[in-house]
Amino acid sequence: MKPAWDRLGADYKDSASVMIVDVDCTAEGSGTCGKVGVKGYPTIKYYPAGDKKGKDYQGGRDYDALKSFVTKTLDKPLCDAATKKGCAKNEVEFLNKMDGKSKSELKTELKEKTAELNEIKKEMKAATKEFNAKTQAWKKRQAVINRANKLLNDLIAASDKTEL
Amino acid sequence: MTTLALVAGADASAFVGTDANFERDVMNSGKHAFVKYLAPW
Numbered sequence: 001m002k003p004a005w006d007r008l009g010a011d012y013k014d015s016a017s018v019m020i021v022d023v024d025c026t027a028e029g030s031g032t033c034g035k036v037g038v039k040g041y042p043t044i045k046y047y048p049a050g051d052k053k054g055k056d057y058q059g060g061r062d063y064d065a066l067k068s069f070v071t072k073t074l075d076k077p078l079c080d081a082a083t084k085k086g087c088a089k090n091e092v093e094f095l096n097k098m099d100g101k102s103k104s105e106l107k108t109e110l111k112e113k114t115a116e117l118n119e120i121k122k123e124m125k126a127a128t129k130e131f132n133a134k135t136q137a138w139k140k141r142q143a144v145i146n147r148a149n150k151l152l153n154d155l156i157a158a159s160d161k162t163e164l
Numbered sequence: 165m166t167t168l169a170l171v172a173g174a175d176a177s178a179f180v181g182t183d184a185n186f187e188r189d190v191m192n193s194g195k196h197a198f199v200k201y202l203a204p205w
Contacts, residue, residue, distance in 0.1 A: 005178060005200055006177045006178065007177070008177075008178070008198075009177030009178030009179070010177035013177055015195070016195070017195055017196060018195060018196050018197075018198065019179055019190060019193060019195045019196070019197045019198070020177070020178040020179065020197075020198050021178055021179045021180075021181045021190055021197055021198065021199040021200070022178040022179070022180050022181065022199075022200055022202060023180075023181040023182070023186065023199060023200070023201045023202065024180070024182075024202060024203070024204060025201050025202060025203050026203045026204060026205070027182075028180075028182035028183060028184070029181055029182050029183060029186070029201070030183070031183035032181065032182070032183050032186045032201075033201050036201065038201040041201065041202050041203040042200050042201060042202040042203075043200075043201040044198070044199065044200050044201070045199050045201070046196070046197065046198050046199070047190075047191070047196065047197040047198075047199065048196050049193075049194055049195055049196050049197075050194075052191050054197075054199070057198070066198075069198075070198055074196040074198060075196075076196070078194060078195070078196075
């Protein structure tokens with residue numbers, strides 16, 4: 001598969017809309033592979049622009065199959081803010097809202113959105129920290145209860161023997 | 165971005181994604197991405 005993939009990479013090396021990417025799960029990409037949940041090698045996924053979840057690629061792995069998939073599914077024009085060409089419905093709606101705004105107003109909008117994004121990141125970080133702390137406490141409690149149950153079962157078994 | 169790819173995989177034509185650059189250079193590139201997660205062995 002490597003030659004086919006490399007050839008594909010060469011085809012799209014200078015593409016303005018498509019990236020062909022290798023992630024080495026045994027080296028500098030191990031954390032990324034872990035986050036994505038890679039279980040076998042190679043695993044191929046595709047991510048339409050802005051879609052961080054991605055989808056599994058299930059097609060053939062020869063050059064023709066890979067190329068055909070990229071051509072049909074991914075090699076589409078990206079959203080052009082000026083002409084609205086290639087934009088999704090929600091992107092067009094957003095661009096329509098921005099119509100008629102001055103450069104200064106657009107900059108203010110950008111500043112506000114960036115601040116909103118940073119706030120979300122901050123909240124996510126705090127929520128993740130809290131969740132991780134709770135998970136640790138739950139795990140600890142589970143271990144204690146499991147141990148208590150084991151001891152209780154041992155006591156019950158011992159008393160069964162005594163009764164005999 | 166190209167420099168990183170060249171450094172990380174001199175003979176590869178695909179962009180080399182790492183933990184350090186994946187979010188910034190792939191997910192936030194504004195491009196569609198076709199990603200192969202691999203083990204070289």
